[in-house]
Amino acid sequence: MNKRSQNRRTGGQLKLLLPALIPVFLLSLFPLLRGVYLGFTDYRLGETIRFNGLDNYARMLHDVYFWQSFQVGFIWTIVVTAGQVLLGLCLALLLHRKMRFTSIYSTLMLVPWAMPPIIRGIVWRQVYDPDTGILNALLVRSGLIHQNINWLSSFEYVIPAVIVAGIWGEIPKAAVFLLAGLQAIPDDLYEAARIDGAGVWKEFTRITLPMLAPVMAAVVSLSFMWNFNTFGIVWVLTQGGPGGLTRLPMLAAYEEAFRYGYVGYAAAIGNVMVVIISIVLFGYLRVQLKENRS
Amino acid sequence: MKATSAVVTGAAHGALLLFMIFLVFPLVWMVSTSFKPTQEIFSGIVSLLPETTSLEHYRTVFQEQKILSSMVNSFYVGIFSTVLVVLIALPGAYALARYSTRWNNVALGWILGSQIFPVILVLIPLYLLLRMMFLTDSLVGLTLVYVVWDLPFVLWMLHGYVRSIPVEIEEAATIDGATRGQIIFRILGPLLLPAIGASVLFAFVSAWNEFFFALVLMKSPDLMTLQVELARFTGMEGQARTGPLAAASVLATVPSVLLFGFLQKWFASGLVAGAVKN
Numbered sequence: 001m002n003k004r005s006q007n008r009r010t011g012g013q014l015k016l017l018l019p020a021l022i023p024v025f026l027l028s029l030f031p032l033l034r035g036v037y038l039g040f041t042d043y044r045l046g047e048t049i050r051f052n053g054l055d056n057y058a059r060m061l062h063d064v065y066f067w068q069s070f071q072v073g074f075i076w077t078i079v080v081t082a083g084q085v086l087l088g089l090c091l092a093l094l095l096h097r098k099m100r101f102t103s104i105y106s107t108l109m110l111v112p113w114a115m116p117p118i119i120r121g122i123v124w125r126q127v128y129d130p131d132t133g134i135l136n137a138l139l140v141r142s143g144l145i146h147q148n149i150n151w152l153s154s155f156e157y158v159i160p161a162v163i164v165a166g167i168w169g170e171i172p173k174a175a176v177f178l179l180a181g182l183q184a185i186p187d188d189l190y191e192a193a194r195i196d197g198a199g200v201w202k203e204f205t206r207i208t209l210p211m212l213a214p215v216m217a218a219v220v221s222l223s224f225m226w227n228f229n230t231f232g233i234v235w236v237l238t239q240g241g242p243g244g245l246t247r248l249p250m251l252a253a254y255e256e257a258f259r260y261g262y263v264g265y266a267a268a269i270g271n272v273m274v275v276i277i278s279i280v281l282f283g284y285l286r287v288q289l290k291e292n293r294s
Numbered sequence: 295m296k297a298t299s300a301v302v303t304g305a306a307h308g309a310l311l312l313f314m315i316f317l318v319f320p321l322v323w324m325v326s327t328s329f330k331p332t333q334e335i336f337s338g339i340v341s342l343l344p345e346t347t348s349l350e351h352y353r354t355v356f357q358e359q360k361i362l363s364s365m366v367n368s369f370y371v372g373i374f375s376t377v378l379v380v381l382i383a384l385p386g387a388y389a390l391a392r393y394s395t396r397w398n399n400v401a402l403g404w405i406l407g408s409q410i411f412p413v414i415l416v417l418i419p420l421y422l423l424l425r426m427m428f429l430t431d432s433l434v435g436l437t438l439v440y441v442v443w444d445l446p447f448v449l450w451m452l453h454g455y456v457r458s459i460p461v462e463i464e465e466a467a468t469i470d471g472a473t474r475g476q477i478i479f480r481i482l483g484p485l486l487l488p489a490i491g492a493s494v495l496f497a498f499v500s501a502w503n504e505f506f507f508a509l510v511l512m513k514s515p516d517l518m519t520l521q522v523e524l525a526r527f528t529g530m531e532g533q534a535r536t537g538p539l540a541a542a543s544v545l546a547t548v549p550s551v552l553l554f555g556f557l558q559k560w561f562a563s564g565l566v567a568g569a570v571k572n
Contacts, residue, residue, distance in 0.1 A: 016389035
């Protein structure tokens with residue numbers, strides 16, 4: 001194909017893509033680049049934008065609230081990701097056994113995923129409600145506790161409570177991907193192993209796990225990204241409280257920008273989040289490339 | 295051997311049942327609460343099924359001006375953003391599927407790249423930009439935001455489908471003198487109906503479920519979307535509204551559940567497996 005017809009083709013394609021490209025540039029790419037830039041300014045709502053280099057990041061070093069929010073952000077992200085992947089794997093293995101009712105189960109398990117994030121929060125708020133919630137009612141009745149616990153405003157219980165709700169909402173995603181991964185493993189591998197007299201555990205560690213590794217790596221890194229960016233469910237459950245104990249990075253950035261007006265600082269928090277997520281993604285891509293080469 | 299395998303199967307069923315209870319129970323509880331009369335909710339009696347069934351909370355929801363109007367707003371934003379995103383994405387998907395140039399890589403890069411950035415980085419400048427155009431606190435502004443937000447996924451989904459349709463169909467139409475627009479909307483459109491249906495559902499539900507943008511962009515009480523209204527409901531008015539809140543939440547969940555019922559087939563067919571392998 002000569003150069004000219006190549007250009008004409010690109011031109012024709014561009015014309016068709018234009019209706020999509022214009023809004024994406026205007027309302028997505030441009031704001032994004034500007035957002036990254038704002039992270040290097042001292043911009044406050046209503047004032048002029050002044051470039052201040054790395055001042056925001058220097059401020060973070062001494063900002064107790066920043067450290068607290070990233071600390072809880074990591075705890076939340078790691079525990080929820082681990083929980084959803086482990087439980088999702090168990091669920092996927094069980095569903096992969098192809099027993100009776102499996103198809104009903106695999107529809108039912110999607111329920112938490114199918115709910116809007118805000119409703120997930122509302123549902124768990126009702127479960128945790130100190131007076132009318134089912135959790136306290138069951139615990140009191142079984143004699144495990146004698147007094148109703150206010151799960152979401154107790155310093156002791158709020159983080160586990162929020163994490164359980166988080167894992168609950170994310171299990172289906174992990175299970176769906178991992179089940180698809182299990183189904184992609186060829187059956188003859190297992191047959192060969194059985195002929196060699198391998199037991200169930202050996203099959204699992206020698207065949208299932210290694211064959212599942214690429215899907216697993218994808219699920220772990222994607223979940224890490226999604227969980228690190230959580231906002232809605234925690235917002236509804238605690239609004240970041242009590243005492244900022246569940247103020248995830250997104251909640252911190254939201255408050256800095258839209259409650260206190262420190263727009264530049266909020267964008268800087270966003271930039272730090274991008275760096276962390278990129279590191280995770282980079283790690284994943286390295287694993288994936290190594291996998292492809294071997 | 296047979297006995298042990300029966301035990302294993304039994305244990306597996308037991309484990310699955312526990313999983314299902316954990317995963318489904320909170321929703322069942324909410325549905326049940328939504329049908330319980332107010333006194334029963336606060337009576338301290340714990341029962342899965344309401345002793346007396348009552349529709350009072352649903353009635354309250356439809357009489358409550360705020361919830362009803364927020365539902366209408368969510369519908370409005372959902373429908374308009376869905377129509378726009380499909381109209382914009384269709385030619386774009388065609389272009390990506392039928393020409394292979396460097397734009398394909400740019401588009402793919404963008405679709406994946408946009409996943410990395412936390413929403414807050416886009417949201418702040420977007421808020422400032424829309425404020426400049428007097429489009430904050432406006433359903434039009436919110437609609438535009440959702441169009442852009444859903445575009446990458448819809449574009450990618452439709453593009454895969456266009457690819458699966460043989461080019462020969464178009465060639466025949468070109469010989470008959472059809473224009474590019476006619477080919478896309480008149481000839482491919484009907485063939486793509488299942489994919490368009492899926493895109494419509496996806497776009498509508500993602501607008502219907504969205505919370506963060508709406509929370510920041512909308513200020514007037516009568517322009518709130520359903521999710522923001524429900525979140526406010528939990529905060530301020532507290533547990534006195536448990537019943538109506540449960541009823542409204544059940545209603546808010548319906549569109550998403552329909553979408554998942556539809557997507558179920560895809561999960562089963564292993565489309566996800568292909569997506570992961572790529």
